[in-house]
Amino acid sequence: MVQTEAFVMLSAVLFVLGMMGVLLRRNAILVFMSVELMLNAANLALVAFARQWNQLEGHLFVFFVMTVAAAEVAVGLALIVAIFRTKQSINIDELHQMEG
Amino acid sequence: MEYYPQLVTLVVLIPLVGMTINLFWGWRFGETVSGIIGTAAALLAFGVSVLLWGYLTNSGYQSAVVNPPFLDGWIRIGSANVEIPWQMRVDTLSVTMMLVVTGVGSLIHIYSIGYMHGDPLFSRFFAYLNLFLVFMLILVTGNNFLMMFVGWEGVGLCSFLLIGFWFDKAKGVGWRNSLAARKAMIVNRIGDFGLLMAIFLMFWTFGTLDYYRPGEINNVHLAESGGEHSESEAVAAEGEHGEGAAVAAEGEHGEGAPVAEEGHSEPALPVYTNNDHISTEQLGVFSQAERMIEEQHQVDFGPFNLPIETVLVLITLFMLVGAAGKSAQIPLFVWLPDAMAGPTPVSALIHAATMVTAGVYMMVRSNVFYHNAEFTSLVVTLIGAGTAIVAGYIAIGQWDIKRVLAYSTISQLGFMVAAVGVGAYGAAMFHLVTHAFFKALLFLGSGSVIHGIEHGHHLAHERSHGQGHGHAEHDHDEHEFDPQDMRNMGGLARKMPITFITYVIGTLALAGIFPFAGFWSKDEILADSWLAGLIENRFWGYIGFGVLLLAAAFTAFYMWRQIEMVFFGQPRTEAADHAPESSPLMTLPLVVLAFLSIFGGFLNTPSNVLGLDNIFGAHLFTTWLEPSVANAHAAAFQPLIAIGALILALAAIVLARSIYGANKSVTEDNSDPLAVRRDTAPIWSFANARLYWDETYFRLFENPFNVLSHFLANTLDSDFWHDYVHNTVIAKGFNSIGQLLAKPVDLGIVDGTVNGIGALVRWVAARGRRVQTGYVRTYAVTLLLGVVLVIVLLLLPALTNAGP
Numbered sequence: 001m002v003q004t005e006a007f008v009m010l011s012a013v014l015f016v017l018g019m020m021g022v023l024l025r026r027n028a029i030l031v032f033m034s035v036e037l038m039l040n041a042a043n044l045a046l047v048a049f050a051r052q053w054n055q056l057e058g059h060l061f062v063f064f065v066m067t068v069a070a071a072e073v074a075v076g077l078a079l080i081v082a083i084f085r086t087k088q089s090i091n092i093d094e095l096h097q098m099e100g
Numbered sequence: 101m102e103y104y105p106q107l108v109t110l111v112v113l114i115p116l117v118g119m120t121i122n123l124f125w126g127w128r129f130g131e132t133v134s135g136i137i138g139t140a141a142a143l144l145a146f147g148v149s150v151l152l153w154g155y156l157t158n159s160g161y162q163s164a165v166v167n168p169p170f171l172d173g174w175i176r177i178g179s180a181n182v183e184i185p186w187q188m189r190v191d192t193l194s195v196t197m198m199l200v201v202t203g204v205g206s207l208i209h210i211y212s213i214g215y216m217h218g219d220p221l222f223s224r225f226f227a228y229l230n231l232f233l234v235f236m237l238i239l240v241t242g243n244n245f246l247m248m249f250v251g252w253e254g255v256g257l258c259s260f261l262l263i264g265f266w267f268d269k270a271k272g273v274g275w276r277n278s279l280a281a282r283k284a285m286i287v288n289r290i291g292d293f294g295l296l297m298a299i300f301l302m303f304w305t306f307g308t309l310d311y312y313r314p315g316e317i318n319n320v321h322l323a324e325s326g327g328e329h330s331e332s333e334a335v336a337a338e339g340e341h342g343e344g345a346a347v348a349a350e351g352e353h354g355e356g357a358p359v360a361e362e363g364h365s366e367p368a369l370p371v372y373t374n375n376d377h378i379s380t381e382q383l384g385v386f387s388q389a390e391r392m393i394e395e396q397h398q399v400d401f402g403p404f405n406l407p408i409e410t411v412l413v414l415i416t417l418f419m420l421v422g423a424a425g426k427s428a429q430i431p432l433f434v435w436l437p438d439a440m441a442g443p444t445p446v447s448a449l450i451h452a453a454t455m456v457t458a459g460v461y462m463m464v465r466s467n468v469f470y471h472n473a474e475f476t477s478l479v480v481t482l483i484g485a486g487t488a489i490v491a492g493y494i495a496i497g498q499w500d501i502k503r504v505l506a507y508s509t510i511s512q513l514g515f516m517v518a519a520v521g522v523g524a525y526g527a528a529m530f531h532l533v534t535h536a537f538f539k540a541l542l543f544l545g546s547g548s549v550i551h552g553i554e555h556g557h558h559l560a561h562e563r564s565h566g567q568g569h570g571h572a573e574h575d576h577d578e579h580e581f582d583p584q585d586m587r588n589m590g591g592l593a594r595k596m597p598i599t600f601i602t603y604v605i606g607t608l609a610l611a612g613i614f615p616f617a618g619f620w621s622k623d624e625i626l627a628d629s630w631l632a633g634l635i636e637n638r639f640w641g642y643i644g645f646g647v648l649l650l651a652a653a654f655t656a657f658y659m660w661r662q663i664e665m666v667f668f669g670q671p672r673t674e675a676a677d678h679a680p681e682s683s684p685l686m687t688l689p690l691v692v693l694a695f696l697s698i699f700g701g702f703l704n705t706p707s708n709v710l711g712l713d714n715i716f717g718a719h720l721f722t723t724w725l726e727p728s729v730a731n732a733h734a735a736a737f738q739p740l741i742a743i744g745a746l747i748l749a750l751a752a753i754v755l756a757r758s759i760y761g762a763n764k765s766v767t768e769d770n771s772d773p774l775a776v777r778r779d780t781a782p783i784w785s786f787a788n789a790r791l792y793w794d795e796t797y798f799r800l801f802e803n804p805f806n807v808l809s810h811f812l813a814n815t816l817d818s819d820f821w822h823d824y825v826h827n828t829v830i831a832k833g834f835n836s837i838g839q840l841l842a843k844p845v846d847l848g849i850v851d852g853t854v855n856g857i858g859a860l861v862r863w864v865a866a867r868g869r870r871v872q873t874g875y876v877r878t879y880a881v882t883l884l885l886g887v888v889l890v891i892v893l894l895l896l897p898a899l900t901n902a903g904p
Contacts, residue, residue, distance in 0.1 A: 019884065022880050023877060023880055023881060023884070024877075031876075092875070092876050092877065093875065093877075095874070095875075095876065096873060096874030096875050097874060098872070098874045099872055099873050099874030099875075
């Protein structure tokens with residue numbers, strides 16, 4: 001049997017990669033992709049633990065996460081399309097009108 | 101007849117009514133009616149005085165004390181045992197003064213109707229004259245020293261009002277009159293201080309201020325020696341608290357205590373001849389003084405005691421200060437010559453006959469005190485004699501006709517005061533009476549002369565300048581033409597015969613020429629002084645005698661100088677050439693007074709002189725006075741002194757005639773013959789300058805006072821107090837503190853604090869605002885950091901516990 005630690009470590013690595021992508025990417029779509037990566041990393045961790053303890057709650061929660069992720073992507077992409085219509089660019093560094 | 105003493109209230113009331121009428125309604129009445137009202141008041145008062153005189157002669161000179169109706173107790177402080185009632189006294193001394201005051205006063209009222217004719221304030225003049233009579237009569241009828249003081253102050257007030265009567269004359273004359281009035285008032289006040297101190301001392305020593313209480317005997321010697329006084333009846337109504345007036349008659353022989361029942365004569369009552377039956381507290385001041393001297397009483401002043409003789413000396417010295425102020429002695433005589441600025445009737449009434457004699461009256465009334473105060477008698481004589489000679493000397497150098505008479509008055513008052521000093525109280529009063537006659541005559545005569553000169557000036561002007569210039573022209577000249585200057589007179593004997601004759605009679609009376617009035621009275625003073633030195637071993641009698649003799653010679657000299665300058669010779673100005681005789685209203689009183697000046701001396705003829713006493717009675721006046729003035733003794737006639745003084749006076753007149761007679765009275769350059777001769781020039785000039793007395797006073801007192809006053813007002817009050825303290829220190833200081841509080845404190849600190857807080861908030865906000873960068877990535881990092889922090893915090897226990 002594969003050890004749970006390997007799954008969790010993979011999950012961690014994926015999470016960190018995704019976090020790095022969120023922090024360092026300029027393209028909004030790529031930021032979304034990184035966010036998805038983080039979410040999926042969390043999914044993986046959940047599934048791994050559910051496998052370890054043989055419980056369904058973990059799997060169930062993954063369903064929820066996926067649903068939320070899908071909704072979020074829909075809304076987010078709609079937002080990005082709206083932003084592109086105004087600024088003709090989706091470079092997030094150019095979106096700082098609400099500043100102090 | 102017994103009720104006559106009660107009439108004495110009328111003596112004071114009638115002139116009061118006259119004054120009220122003239123004061124409030126006189127301006128409506130016109131001259132004649134006002135004059136008649138005033139004169140009638142004076143004449144009625146004189147009538148009452150004559151009634152009182154009749155009462156006294158017929159009742160054996162029995163004195164009476166009268167409580168006026170409706171005046172029960174004037175000053176009464178029961179707890180301190182102070183009782184000073186408003187009581188009036190009818191005795192021979194007060195009736196003498198009443199007769200002189202109202203008699204001469206009436207004549208002067210009549211004269212004033214003529215003199216003040218044409219004056220717009222005619223009725224006010226008569227109101228003031230009557231007011232003066234009121235106060236003077238209060239002075240002489242009072243039975244205690246406080247009433248005398250009320251009258252004293254009142255006549256001082258009237259003197260002020262009357263001297264300054266023409267206070268609104270143009271060209272500075274009115275101002276000079278006001279200054280003279282003010283000077284009289286102030287100098288009198290200084291004397292009043294002395295009298296007040298005497299009154300305070302008297303009250304402290306004796307507990308009362310009454311002269312003699314009802315039931316007391318004034319002149320114990322007279323009573324004890326029997327005398328020809330009849331049994332008296334004591335009548336008293338309802339005690340002293342009743343509704344009516346109470347008359348308590350005290351007798352020389354009489355019953356001592358008032359009878360309680362309605363009055364009938366009670367011959368069975370005890371007859372007292374002295375005051376031993378009365379306890380000391382119940383006596384008046386004079387009897388108390390005598391008793392205290394017998395008992396060698398010590399007066400308690402708190403930390404120290406003084407024997408009664410010393411206290412009497414102090415009291416009498418203070419009274420002398422009062423008399424010096426009122427009766428114009430050294431050093432307070434300076435007001436009287438300036439008082440001649442008032443109308444001439446005022447000078448005659450107040451400053452010759454009545455007010456100035458108040459001091460002499462006071463001293464004669466207090467003869468008991470003076471008799472027992474040897475030291476004061478010395479001082480009084482020296483001052484009186486000194487005044488007589490100094491004033492006589494000054495009079496020689498005066499040009500103004502009234503000034504000569506003023507200094508003559510001062511000189512004669514010196515005679516009277518010196519007489520008091522040597523103990524000749526009867527002689528002093530006698531001289532007071534005769535002096536009233538001839539000095540009033542002289543003053544009224546001078547008024548007639550002045551009027552004549554003024555009229556003559558008018559007439560002369562009209563003739564030379566034509567008619568119609570009226571008063572403007574007159575006023576212009578009045579500044580240069582002085583109607584009172586004797587250098588503008590001359591030769592008036594032919595123009596004003598009645599005035600001339602009466603004036604000469606007055607002069608002869610004043611100079612002491614036999615047989616006029618002044619001869620008798622002046623000689624009595626001289627004789628008494630000499631005898632005081634000889635018999636009573638009072639050495640100041642000799643001093644007084646010598647000085648007064650010399651002063652009498654001066655008197656004759658300056659009076660004859662005046663006669664020569666005014667009446668003899670040729671008229672020196674047109675005014676004198678056209679001077680008319682005055683109206684009968686003015687000349688009639690002159691004639692009456694001349695009559696009195698001729699025959700007035702026979703009131704007190706000494707015995708065994710040329711058989712005159714068989715015609716007129718010997719020493720009538722002294723006998724009349726004795727019941728009231730215990731120490732008035734008639735002196736024996738001293739023929740050598742009389743003849744010597746007469747010769748001296750005649751020699752002085754002859755000398756004056758030789759210098760001033762035969763039209764030499766004024767030299768070409770309008771100066772005195774004595775002033776041009778080298779040897780007499782300094783003497784005359786010094787007299788003319790009035791011994792620089794007023795100037796000395798100015799330097800000594802007035803100028804330092806003015807300087808001090810200016811200093812206090814300008815430097816101290818204005819510069820220092822107002823400018824520096826108020827404006828600089830207080831006002832500016834207050835303002836600067838206000839500025840300090842307003843600007844740095846209020847604006848700076850308070851506003852600063854509040855504004856600062858706002859600025860702080862804004863600064864914080866400005867800094868804090870920067871957290872919101874608007875960059876998504878920044879928010880993401882913050883999120884991450886927050887998550888890490890939370891995880892660490894959650895894991896912290898696990899980490900630390902599971903540590904190796």
